[in-house]
Amino acid sequence: MSMPDPGVQQQLHHLYSHHYGWLKAWLRKKLSCQHTAADLAQDTFVRLIVSDKKPLPEQSRAYLTQIAKGLMIDLYRRQRLELAYQEWLLQLPPVETPSPEQQAIALQSLIQLDKVLDQLPAKVRETFILSRFEQLTYSQIADQLGISVAAVRKYMLKATQACMELL
Amino acid sequence: MNQHSTINVVTDYSRLQQEALEWQVMLWSGEVTADQQHAFEVWLSRSDAHQQAWSEVEVMQQKLQLVPHATIGLVKNRLPSAKRRRVLQMLGLAAVTGGAVPVVRQSDGWQALAADYRTHTGQQEKVVLADGSELIMNTSTSVDIAYSARERRLVLHEGEIYISTVADHGSNRPLLVQTRHGTATALGTKFNVRLKHHETRVSVDEGAVKLRSSNGLHDLTIASGMQAGLLTGALSKVTANGSENAWLDGKLVAEQLRLGDFLDELSRYRMGVIRYDQTVANMLVSGVFPLLDTDRVLQSLLQALPLRIDYFSKYWVTVHAS
Numbered sequence: 190m191s192m193p194d195p196g197v198q199q200q201l202h203h204l205y206s207h208h209y210g211w212l213k214a215w216l217r218k219k220l221s222c223q224h225t226a227a228d229l230a231q232d233t234f235v236r237l238i239v240s241d242k243k244p245l246p247e248q249s250r251a252y253l254t255q256i257a258k259g260l261m262i263d264l265y266r267r268q269r270l271e272l273a274y275q276e277w278l279l280q281l282p283p284v285e286t287p288s289p290e291q292q293a294i295a296l297q298s299l300i301q302l303d304k305v306l307d308q309l310p311a312k313v314r315e316t317f318i319l320s321r322f323e324q325l326t327y328s329q330i331a332d333q334l335g336i337s338v339a340a341v342r343k344y345m346l347k348a349t350q351a352c353m354e355l356l
Numbered sequence: 357m358n359q360h361s362t363i364n365v366v367t368d369y370s371r372l373q374q375e376a377l378e379w380q381v382m383l384w385s386g387e388v389t390a391d392q393q394h395a396f397e398v399w400l401s402r403s404d405a406h407q408q409a410w411s412e413v414e415v416m417q418q419k420l421q422l423v424p425h426a427t428i429g430l431v432k433n434r435l436p437s438a439k440r441r442r443v444l445q446m447l448g449l450a451a452v453t454g455g456a457v458p459v460v461r462q463s464d465g466w467q468a469l470a471a472d473y474r475t476h477t478g479q480q481e482k483v484v485l486a487d488g489s490e491l492i493m494n495t496s497t498s499v500d501i502a503y504s505a506r507e508r509r510l511v512l513h514e515g516e517i518y519i520s521t522v523a524d525h526g527s528n529r530p531l532l533v534q535t536r537h538g539t540a541t542a543l544g545t546k547f548n549v550r551l552k553h554h555e556t557r558v559s560v561d562e563g564a565v566k567l568r569s570s571n572g573l574h575d576l577t578i579a580s581g582m583q584a585g586l587l588t589g590a591l592s593k594v595t596a597n598g599s600e601n602a603w604l605d606g607k608l609v610a611e612q613l614r615l616g617d618f619l620d621e622l623s624r625y626r627m628g629v630i631r632y633d634q635t636v637a638n639m640l641v642s643g644v645f646p647l648l649d650t651d652r653v654l655q656s657l658l659q660a661l662p663l664r665i666d667y668f669s670k671y672w673v674t675v676h677a678s
Contacts, residue, residue: 219474273427295422302423303431321420322428326386345381356416
């Protein structure tokens with residue numbers, strides 16, 4: 190990342206010194222965990238700095254709140270995925286429990302896959318899940334979704350490309 | 357190497373990656389012919405660069421295989437994006453986050469997170485509202501306050517609240533609690549609203565409360581000492597209050613309660629999960645337990661019943677017969 194020019198830097202400094210405090214307090218109220226609140230407040234500013242848009246002074250508060258809300262929703266979703274994964278781990282016979290390292294990779298993959306699929310159109314997402322997780326053949330998927338096998342292939346290519354980029 | 361040929365190499369490699377992806381999609385079809393399989397092997401053996409491109413696809417494929425089937429339900433169950441965008445617009449979120457924000461559908465999850473007032477697992481909190489009405493929030497609860505010139509509306513997204521209303525000086529606006537199952541309108545009163553998965557249970561301490569199902573077709577007024585449930589498009593029978601509101605004193609009161617139900621109730625107040633064998637679910641529990649010390653409650657069960665409790669971690673507790 191290149192350094193912002195002095196004017197932008199000054200603007201960011203101003204934003205940070207005026208808004209970090211209340212943003213952290215606001216997040217703390219929502220999350221009732223001081224450390225998570227501090228982390229998310231920090232992340233909110235990072236998100237702001239890397240984005241090209243800078244709010245007008247009178248909109249700063251609303252703008253930061255919106256970024257922070259988005260981050261909270263991400264966090265919440267992530268926690269739910271983590272919990273689901275742990276629940277799954279618990280059902281496994283002890284001998285089949287993956288190593289901690291594998292668990293970390295798997296959880297990371299799950300979270301990334303969630304992001305990937307979220308960006309895809311519903312039909313593409315559905316196709317990919319039916320193929321990769323329900324083990325249906327392309328003809329079976331075509332029947333089930335009422336589309337052609339060529340369309341299934343096209344959707345699979347699109348989803349696989351997205352997986353390659355993010356997974 | 358001059359610049360021109362570097363660009364060529366890069367283009368060739370991304371072309372190989374694209375080809376590798378196409379092969380992967382073909383191999384996943386579940387209907388690969390021997391000819392196709394052979395053609396793929398020929399392609400793969402053509403150069404190291406081909407194999408390199410393929411190995412990258414394989415890394416992705418292996419990561420996918422690590423994702424348990426059991427967790428896919430969560431990934432799959434999303435609102436259709438148009439609906440999601442509309443909801444986000446209502447929240448004022450759309451401007452920044454666009455359509456890419458993941459939204460959890462179950463139990464109003466994301467509204468719960470962005471709600472005005474919120475308690476976490478094991479936490480209770482009292483809030484005095486702008487008109488002087490008092491709200492006590494039980495564990496894992498989130499409420500939005502939507503007071504307007506016409507009404508005093510509370511939206512319960514998750515959990516349980518106890519409300520003591522005061523008269524609305526001057527404007528006489530009705531106070532109502534809305535959940536996904538319907539509304540409960542206070543008629544000068546103290547009452548408890550608990551949002552469960554299938555119903556919203558309303559029990560009245562003082563005064564009366566009028567219930568209306570979410571489709572607007574069913575009305576019912578409950579008097580003090582009574583309770584009823586709002587279900588999607590229906591209302592349950594009215595019954596007398598038990599000790600449901602003991603949580604206000606930080607207590608869980610059990611009178612010949614099934615252990616399974618008891619543990620489900622207890623787990624509302626505890627981070628993580630409490631599991632139990634079906635063999636113990638029908639044992640009966642009686643007693644008064646301190647809600648905010650769930651470890652102690654679990655220990656005291658051991659003294660009263662023939663049980664064994666395994667702690668997989670602090671957050672994963674399993675109850676077995678001993």
